[in-house]
Amino acid sequence: MEMDKPWIVAEAIQSALQAPFYHFILEGLLVIWILRLIFSKSYKIHQKETLTKKEKEELVGSWQPEPLVPPLEKTLAKTRPYRLVSGQVGKNIVVDGYKCKNFASMNFLGLVGNKRVEEKIEKCIRTYGVGTCGPRGFYGTFDVHLELEERIAKFIGAEEALIYSYGFATIASAIPAYAKRGDIIFVDEAVCFAIQKGLQASRSKIVYFKHNDMNDLEDKLIEQEKIDKKNPKKAAVIRKFMVVEGIYMNTGQICDLPKLVEFKFKYKVRLFVEESLSFGVLGDHGRGVTEHFNIPVSKLDLVVACMEYSLASVGGFCCGRHYVVGHQRLSGMGYVFSASLPSLLARAAIEGLNISEENPDIFAQLRQKAAFLQDLLKGIKGIELVGYPESPCFHLRRLHPVTPEKDLKFLHDVVNKCMKNGICITVASRLKEEFLSEWPASIRIAVSVEMSEEDLDEAARVIRHAVEEACNKCKGS
Amino acid sequence: MNAAAQNGELNRNGANEIYHKGGSTKRKFQESFEPTPLYAAIVTYVNYAVVTLFGFLRDFLRKHGFEKLYAATEDPEMKDFVPLYASFESFYTRNIYNRIQDIFNRPICSVPGATINIVERKFSHSGWTSKYTGKTLKNVVNLGSYNYLGFAENEGTCSEAAIESAKKYGVGVCSSRQEMGNLDIHTKLEQTMADYLGVEACITFGMGYATNSTNIPCLVNKGCLILSDGLNHASLVLGCRLSRATIRVFKHNDMEDLERKLSDGVVYGQPRTQRPWKKILIIVEGVYSMEGSIVNLPGVLALKKKYKAYLYLDEAHSIGALGDHGRGVTEYFGIHASEVDIMMGTFTKSFGAAGGYIAGNRALVEHLRAHSHSACYATSMSPPVCQQILTSLSIISGTEEGRNRIKQLAKSCKIFRQGLKKLGFIVYGNDDSPVVPVLFYSPCKLGAFSREMLKRGFAVVGVGFPATPIVESRVRFCMSAALTDKQIQDALSACSDLSSLLNLNYSKAK
Numbered sequence: 001m002e003m004d005k006p007w008i009v010a011e012a013i014q015s016a017l018q019a020p021f022y023h024f025i026l027e028g029l030l031v032i033w034i035l036r037l038i039f040s041k042s043y044k045i046h047q048k049e050t051l052t053k054k055e056k057e058e059l060v061g062s063w064q065p066e067p068l069v070p071p072l073e074k075t076l077a078k079t080r081p082y083r084l085v086s087g088q089v090g091k092n093i094v095v096d097g098y099k100c101k102n103f104a105s106m107n108f109l110g111l112v113g114n115k116r117v118e119e120k121i122e123k124c125i126r127t128y129g130v131g132t133c134g135p136r137g138f139y140g141t142f143d144v145h146l147e148l149e150e151r152i153a154k155f156i157g158a159e160e161a162l163i164y165s166y167g168f169a170t171i172a173s174a175i176p177a178y179a180k181r182g183d184i185i186f187v188d189e190a191v192c193f194a195i196q197k198g199l200q201a202s203r204s205k206i207v208y209f210k211h212n213d214m215n216d217l218e219d220k221l222i223e224q225e226k227i228d229k230k231n232p233k234k235a236a237v238i239r240k241f242m243v244v245e246g247i248y249m250n251t252g253q254i255c256d257l258p259k260l261v262e263f264k265f266k267y268k269v270r271l272f273v274e275e276s277l278s279f280g281v282l283g284d285h286g287r288g289v290t291e292h293f294n295i296p297v298s299k300l301d302l303v304v305a306c307m308e309y310s311l312a313s314v315g316g317f318c319c320g321r322h323y324v325v326g327h328q329r330l331s332g333m334g335y336v337f338s339a340s341l342p343s344l345l346a347r348a349a350i351e352g353l354n355i356s357e358e359n360p361d362i363f364a365q366l367r368q369k370a371a372f373l374q375d376l377l378k379g380i381k382g383i384e385l386v387g388y389p390e391s392p393c394f395h396l397r398r399l400h401p402v403t404p405e406k407d408l409k410f411l412h413d414v415v416n417k418c419m420k421n422g423i424c425i426t427v428a429s430r431l432k433e434e435f436l437s438e439w440p441a442s443i444r445i446a447v448s449v450e451m452s453e454e455d456l457d458e459a460a461r462v463i464r465h466a467v468e469e470a471c472n473k474c475k476g477s
Numbered sequence: 478m479n480a481a482a483q484n485g486e487l488n489r490n491g492a493n494e495i496y497h498k499g500g501s502t503k504r505k506f507q508e509s510f511e512p513t514p515l516y517a518a519i520v521t522y523v524n525y526a527v528v529t530l531f532g533f534l535r536d537f538l539r540k541h542g543f544e545k546l547y548a549a550t551e552d553p554e555m556k557d558f559v560p561l562y563a564s565f566e567s568f569y570t571r572n573i574y575n576r577i578q579d580i581f582n583r584p585i586c587s588v589p590g591a592t593i594n595i596v597e598r599k600f601s602h603s604g605w606t607s608k609y610t611g612k613t614l615k616n617v618v619n620l621g622s623y624n625y626l627g628f629a630e631n632e633g634t635c636s637e638a639a640i641e642s643a644k645k646y647g648v649g650v651c652s653s654r655q656e657m658g659n660l661d662i663h664t665k666l667e668q669t670m671a672d673y674l675g676v677e678a679c680i681t682f683g684m685g686y687a688t689n690s691t692n693i694p695c696l697v698n699k700g701c702l703i704l705s706d707g708l709n710h711a712s713l714v715l716g717c718r719l720s721r722a723t724i725r726v727f728k729h730n731d732m733e734d735l736e737r738k739l740s741d742g743v744v745y746g747q748p749r750t751q752r753p754w755k756k757i758l759i760i761v762e763g764v765y766s767m768e769g770s771i772v773n774l775p776g777v778l779a780l781k782k783k784y785k786a787y788l789y790l791d792e793a794h795s796i797g798a799l800g801d802h803g804r805g806v807t808e809y810f811g812i813h814a815s816e817v818d819i820m821m822g823t824f825t826k827s828f829g830a831a832g833g834y835i836a837g838n839r840a841l842v843e844h845l846r847a848h849s850h851s852a853c854y855a856t857s858m859s860p861p862v863c864q865q866i867l868t869s870l871s872i873i874s875g876t877e878e879g880r881n882r883i884k885q886l887a888k889s890c891k892i893f894r895q896g897l898k899k900l901g902f903i904v905y906g907n908d909d910s911p912v913v914p915v916l917f918y919s920p921c922k923l924g925a926f927s928r929e930m931l932k933r934g935f936a937v938v939g940v941g942f943p944a945t946p947i948v949e950s951r952v953r954f955c956m957s958a959a960l961t962d963k964q965i966q967d968a969l970s971a972c973s974d975l976s977s978l979l980n981l982n983y984s985k986a987k
Contacts, residue, residue: 051744059744060784065756068696068787068818069844079847082659088647089657104657105650112647121643121861129588129631130639130865131829133622136582138938140622143586143596165831166684168691168855178561193854197690200719239559268558298552308856312649314683322549327562329582330570337711338686339623339825342862344639348648429655429853444656 080412088113091450093424100424101455103445108366108392109280109356110450111312117351124347132340136329140340148346149317151353156279156287157297158319160326164334165341167306168194170316171274173334174304175243176202177327178270183239186220186269188212192249193434195274199243211251214259217242221267240269241301246278246289250428250439252387252394254278257293261300270301277393280310286356286363311352315341366392366449369456373447376460382471386442395428395442396463402474408441410470415443417466423459508770508907513948514983517918521948524919525573532572535603547605569942575604577924580939586613588631589622591959593936617931618964620954621938625798625911626882627959628829628869635829638868639861646860654846658857666863670834673874674804675814678842681834682851683858685793685823686712688833691850693760693789694720696819702742702754704735704786706761708768713760713791722758723747729768732776735759739784757786763795763806763822767945767953769906769914771799774810778817789819797827798911803873803883809909827873830865832858882958886911889956889965896969901982905951913954914940922979923950929978933971 051059069075086094090113093102111117124144134140145163153161164170175198179185183204187195190211199206207224209217228235242264244255255273264271275288283291288305290297297303301324306316318325318332328335356362370392377396378385387394398407411427418425428444447456538544548571551561579600587594595614600607622629630636642662652658663681671679682688693716697703701722705713707729717724725742728734739757746753759781761772772790781788792805800808805822807814814820819837824830835845846852873879890911897904903916917923923939930937941950954968976982 056740056744060740063743063753063785065754065785065787068756069841072840072843075840075843075847079843082654082846083657084664085657085660087645087661089650089652089660090647093657095657102657105652107649107651112649112651114647117648118644121648122640125636125640125643125861126631127588129590129629129636129829130862131589131629131825131831133589133624133629133825133829138581138621139583139585139589139593139619139936141582141584143584146584166687166855168851169684169687172690193850197719197850201715236559237563239561265554270558270561308649309651312647312651314649314856314859321552323551324561326549330574333711333715334684334686338684339823339831342831342859344643344861345648345859424657426652426656429653431848431850431853446651 091448091455095419095424098419098422098424100419100422101451101459102424103447103451103459104424104426105448106277106309106393106446107312107448107450108310108446109312109352109362110448111310111348111352111355114312114351114355116355117312117348120347120351121344124344128343130344131342134340135338136335136340142340142343142346144343144346144350145340148350151350152317153319155285155353155357156290156303156319158303158325159298159322161317161319162325162328162332162335163341163346164316164318164332165338166314166334167276167308167316168197169334169338170306170318171195171304172198172201173332174302174318174328175199175241175272176333177331178302178324179204179239179241182237183241184224186217186240186242188244188248188255190248190250190253190439191243191245192274192276193431195243195245196434204241211248212253212255214256214263218263221263221269225267240267241272242269243272243274246273246275246282247388247391247393249277249393250395252391254282254292254388254391255289257289257295261295264299271299272302272304273300275303275305276309276316277391279305280356281363281366281392282390283363285360286310307349307352310356311349313349313352314345315349362449366447369449369451369453370394370447372453373445373456373460376456377445377463380464380467382467392447393444395444397440397442401440404441406474410474411441411443413470413473414463414466417469418462421462421466423462425463510768510770510905511903511984513916513918514903514985517916517983518948521919521950524921525947528573528576528921532568535572536568545602547602573920574941577920577927577939577941578604579607580924580927583936589619589624589629590627590631591619591624591957591961591964592616593619593622595931595936614931614934617934617936618960618968619936619957620960620968621936622957623794623826623955624829624957624959625794625827625886625955626803626829626869626873626879627885627957628827628865628872629959630829634872635865635868639865642864643861648859648861650857650859652856653854654852654857660857660860660863662860662863662867663857666858666867667834669867669870671836673870674820674836676820676836677839679834679836680842680845680849680852681824681832681858681863682849683832683856684851685825685831685833687851687855688821688823688835689713689716689791690719691716691855692821692835692845693717694850695845695848696720696787696789697722697756697758700747700754701756701758704738704742704757704759706730706765706772708765709760709762710766710791710793713762717760723754729765730770730773732773732780735777736780739780739786743784757784758789759786760789760791763790763792763799764910764912765906766794766912767914767940767951769904769910769912769953771795771806771809771907771910774806774812778812787818789821790817792820792822793833794826794910794912796822797873797883798886799909801883803827803879824862824866828866828869830862830869832862832866886956886958889958889960889962892962893954893956893965893969896965897972898984900969900973900976901984902972902976903984911956913956914951915954916949916951916983917981918948918950918983920950922981923952925979926952926975926981929975930971933974935968935971 089105132140149161179202181203278289302320367390584596597612650658689712699721796805797803823833
């Protein structure tokens with residue numbers, strides 16, 4: 001068939017020469033048109049029109065931004081001024097000029113103003129000065145910090161502990177160190193603001209379950225399990241976490257830890273427990289919610305707490321197994337990029353731990369006193385008491401809420417009245433940005449182990465009286 | 478003064494021979510960022526390649542049981558759980574960081590002043606295990622702590638006042654500012670700080686990192702634009718992210734790039750809706766701690782005025798350290814403090830305490846008092862720490878001693894920098910900044926330098942990836958008013974020895 005090829009070419013040339021003249025012209029024009037299209041500048045159909053320099057300047061000149069913050073008068077009109085405390089926030093407090101018994105500061109173990117702590121602090125300042133002048137990685141690690149970490153780990157019964165220099169930053173840095181984009185976190189609705197900021201920083205998918213409702217949590221876990229079964233490859237890289245608090249700051253309720261540990265192993269979800277209000281409160285030795293329910297700390301993945309309540313110092317800690325906690329030394333943002341805890345505050349915390357270990361019955365006493373006060377306050381008409389019966393931190397809400405503004409005013413009236421009569425309590429401060437900011441406003445009461453029975457009786461009496469007056473005022477208006 | 482300087486434009490590489498109104502004296506603004514020499518870059522890449530290869534080898538040996546595994550492992554009960562860490566994530570930590578981890582986290586057992594006592598540790602098994610030898614390395618000259626004005630002292634007026642305050646107030650406050658945590662000492666501190674800075678009002682917080690991360694979300698939100706310098710600190714980045722505003726990053730200290738982004742922001746508005754932005758916030762730092770550069774404040778202010786943006790200035794490293802009276806980068810450039818909308822700073826560096834502040838006009842501060850996450854939910858500053866700041870402030874602003882400290886710091890910075898440059902090191906940043914980063918490029922030289930300096934009695938800070946770009950590991954010296962001239966000269970001669978030993982004189986500048 002090779003003979004066909006030259007024959008086809010020859011035939012083509014012959015037919016081309018025989019074509020009429022207009023063919024050449026048409027085909028020539030076609031070739032010229034194609035060449036033009038190939039070499040001309042391309043254009044986009046939806047090209048943005050560039051503005052001229054004059055137009056840009058006009059736009060810049062005419063743009064008016066919003067003011068950075070609302071005007072001063074508006075801010076002052078909407079907010080209450082801070083109360084001024086003169087002196088120590090111990091058992092007796094002078095606030096706005098009134099001498100009161102302090103049921104507002106969360107000084108549960110009465111360590112504020114403790115003489116032993118003071119002595120140790122003096123010695124510490126004379127050795128280390130005040131500030132640490134550096135983050136942990138760059139000569140900001142003092143032997144005091146290492147000692148505190150060891151003591152906390154030993155106290156709680158964990159393998160390793162890690163200290164942060166601010167309580168708020170502790171949980172807000174711990175969560176994003178482990179949970180990243182694509183992971184799933186199951187959180188109780190009532191968690192505190194610091195946890196919410198940690199969740200936001202982690203960029204993970206957040207699934208809220210009803211406050212302390214284990215059935216709702218289980219439903220959501222089962223739902224997730226179904227989704228995982230459909231796509232096992234994806235599920236094999238998505239980490240799942242549960243974040244709860246030992247005693248919730250917003251409601252004073254205790255979490256159901258045994259059930260949570262059961263869910264952890266059944267649904268393969270890691271468990272982080274935030275124990276700021278239960279550390280130094282629950283358990284025979286004050287070890288927190290794990291001791292209270294008799295569950296070994298190694299069953300939890302991470303225990304986070306701040307030392308600003310029971311230990312009356314500043315800062316926070318995370319503790320757990322080496323495998324989990326060690327990671328935060330390089331990836332806990334608030335740990336790596338912030339100056340370390342001033343040594344005197346670390347020393348105060350160590351002394352607080354020493355005092356707690358020497359008097360293990362203060363924890364039971366604290367819970368007893370808390371239960372006593374709660375009993376006295378339960379019967380008051382017009383308010384509802386919310387909280388675990390033995391929790392030293394509980395809430396009082398209006399029994400029949402009207403509107404958020406009126407309820408808040410009612411509570412502030414109660415607080416002011418109590419203060420004038422020598423009992424200092426406070427409305428729990430909240431921000432609109434908090435998830436579920438439609439939580440009813442409440443008064444948060446904090447019981448200190450330093451209070452005697454007479455003090456508790458007096459507190460109950462004064463609060464009852466104040467509530468009655470406030471209720472009458474409302475009925476009258 | 479040339480035209481470029483009048484507009485606030487400055488060259489990045491090389492000296493800028495301009496004079497500007499810096500407080501009472503005319504000051505030469507000189508920044509230098511010598512580009513990476515090719516030879517150094519190649520050597521560094523080869524270093525990384527070798528270490529990475531060995532990393533793969535060692536991981537392989539560990540996985541198959543040929544080498545003992547010292548790292549902590551997951552609980553056997555939890556083997557069915559999704560792994561907590563992706564195995565490659567920690568490759569760098571396991572194989573590169575671990576080898577030089579003895580230069581980080583060195584524990585000390587003394588006040589972080591001009592000299593420190595370091596607790597000795599011994600590392601074995603390529604850095605996997607460590608133990609304390611029980612010995613202390615005494616009187617090591619401290620070139621690493623942020624002790625700019627030398628207020629890290631355990632005796633003297635500051636510490637006595639702090640002890641008195643601890644006796645009077647105790648240490649814990651156990652409540653937030655909005656509830657029962659507002660003590661009279663806080664109000665006094667805020668008033669004193671506002672007076673010192675020359676602004677209307679000031680609010681303080683217990684942690685510098687939290688000051689940024691809890692307050693930026695109160696000032697901007699979704700629908701606002703944040704223009705953030707490329708080298709901003711992690712706390713600023715976190716604050717910007719939590720605010721949900723749109724973040725655009727401009728090249729470090731580059732006014733042209735900032736202008737371009739500002740112009741695009743105002744002219745084109747939000748990306749899809751084309752609606753105008755609600756607010757534009759420019760976030761810069763006074764002194765950048767990794768580069769040692771000072772922000773081009775006149776340039777930023779000029780752009781801010783032109784485009785009606787707001788300026789957030791983080792003076793963590795510059796407050797107390799720059800300016801004739803230590804008032805920071807505004808005093809350094811001769812600019813009035815009221816021109817900056819939001820002045821933020823920390824008390825950790827120059828005041829020897831802890832915590833942060835935000836200062837500005839009264840409307841700003843009252844807004845933050847009501848809406849700051851920290852004021853509402855976090856406990857307030859501890860009283861002895863407040864007292865330390867008050868005492869150090871009174872020394873800085875009112876006394877001869879304060880002025881002497883500031884002068885000593887400025888002098889030490891100049892001597893040390895010029896000394897290092899003469900030795901042929903590549904030093905980044907501004908001549909006046911108290912932070913002196915010296916580039917070593919290779920992490921191996923970083924480790925060697927730090928260990929050798931420790932043997933010679935000097936404590937230095939080495940920084941590598943991920944805090945710096947991977948090829949640009951550096952040693953960052955922090956000057957202090959507490960260092961004597963002799964200590965600085967000794968440090969320079971130690972650097973000179975090591976420069977020849979480790980081949981560190983990369984600079985080609987004359």
